[in-house]
Amino acid sequence: MPRLSRPPAGLIVTPGASADRDHATLVAVEAALPEITVERLTLATTSVNNAVKKIVAAAEALAERLGVEPEEIAFGGRSFGGRACSVAVAEGLPAAALVLLSYPLHPPGKPENLRVDHFDKIKVPTLLVSGERDPFGAPDEFAQHIPSIAGPVDVEWVPGGHSPKGQDPAICVLIRAFFGVN
Numbered sequence: 001m002p003r004l005s006r007p008p009a010g011l012i013v014t015p016g017a018s019a020d021r022d023h024a025t026l027v028a029v030e031a032a033l034p035e036i037t038v039e040r041l042t043l044a045t046t047s048v049n050n051a052v053k054k055i056v057a058a059a060e061a062l063a064e065r066l067g068v069e070p071e072e073i074a075f076g077g078r079s080f081g082g083r084a085c086s087v088a089v090a091e092g093l094p095a096a097a098l099v100l101l102s103y104p105l106h107p108p109g110k111p112e113n114l115r116v117d118h119f120d121k122i123k124v125p126t127l128l129v130s131g132e133r134d135p136f137g138a139p140d141e142f143a144q145h146i147p148s149i150a151g152p153v154d155v156e157w158v159p160g161g162h163s164p165k166g167q168d169p170a171i172c173v174l175i176r177a178f179f180g181v182n
Helices: 024-032 048-066 080-090 139-148 168-179
Strands: 010-014 037-040 073-078 098-101 126-131 153-158
Touching (some): 024 073, 024 168, 037 048, 048 080, 073 080, 080 098, 126 168, 139 153, 153 168
Parallel strands (some): 010 037, 010 073, 073 098, 098 126, 126 153
16 A cells, blocks of 8 residues: 655545535544644635635645645545545645545446546546445446556455445545554
């Protein structure tokens, strides 16, 4: 598993399209990382462009508040939130790493509508964690597209679908290991 040379100073995590900052997985991630300043961010939009703007603004504010360089902040989220973070980083947002939970590779039943055009511009260490039966992208589909991510990538599968029930503790262990805060 790619590990960062040191844990990020901060982590901004974002929810899926229909959720807010209080999504159970985001709350679990924050609780599992007491060594890192975690900011749970509500996006309140289904526009990737609008979400990217909110993520960039939150990143600037968090870096300033912590007194760190922007590239010391990591980003991630569930589903749409993770997708928006990955686009922000691909578009030039400095980042320590990406944590993509249940990344929506494509809409369910529409594997031709891939959301991977920006993958080759992601150069930071990336952790992808998804359910083995996620209709937004199966393991074999991810295997075809993950190699286009320019940075080091670790892909982990947990039991379940797009919202893997009962897997928050396992997901948090994977994130802690990825950040090197075991």
